[in-house]
Amino acid sequence: MFDHRWSASEKKIARRAYDAALERALEKVVADFKASAAAATTPAEVWDIGDALYKKRREIDRTFDYRYSQLPFVFALLIQDGLLEPAQLDGLSQEKIDDIQRLVAWHRKRSGD
């Protein structure tokens, strides 16, 4: 579907946006974890936090996939999740921007936002 060529400058922009979103996602993991850990008082709540961490880790591993064929999907998802601002992709070709915007719109529609 997305077999565009990525120029050297596009690769640089993509890598920077990807790394920034990953850092943001991981900062959120730490902050959310620390808030729920501080609020936990029972063993059941502690086990639940363990389960949530496991799911979150899998979700992050699944989301962050740095293959150029996957990047439009990845960036659309990150925009949708508030981990990436569209402006961080400035400098990508219009074709790629359009693809990503279409995916975001499609995803929003599907999630009923």
Place this chain on the structure above:
Amino acid sequence: MFDHRWSASEKKIARRAYDAALERALEKVVADFKASAAAATTPAEVWDIGDALYKKRREIDRTFDYRYSQLPFVFALLIQDGLLEPAQLDGLSQEKIDDIQRLVAWHRKRSGD
């Protein structure tokens, strides 16, 4: 190996000791978790806490096995782990106490304590 009969009063003592040790174990899980969560600052530390929780949960599930044939092993392990005081087993038959003490001694020797 341990197919002793358990009298009604022994069952009552065993249940009380077991429940108290489980409660103590779970309180320790919560306290240790909250201390390590409060100290964690990096994503790697957070994932490590998730892994440790998973292992701890399996360890507790494995340890706490309320079958009468398993109780001598369970009580020996709980004494060894500081979750049960031998005095909490007062009222069990001398034969059971001896079995448990032998297991504790064997376990200490094996762990090199």
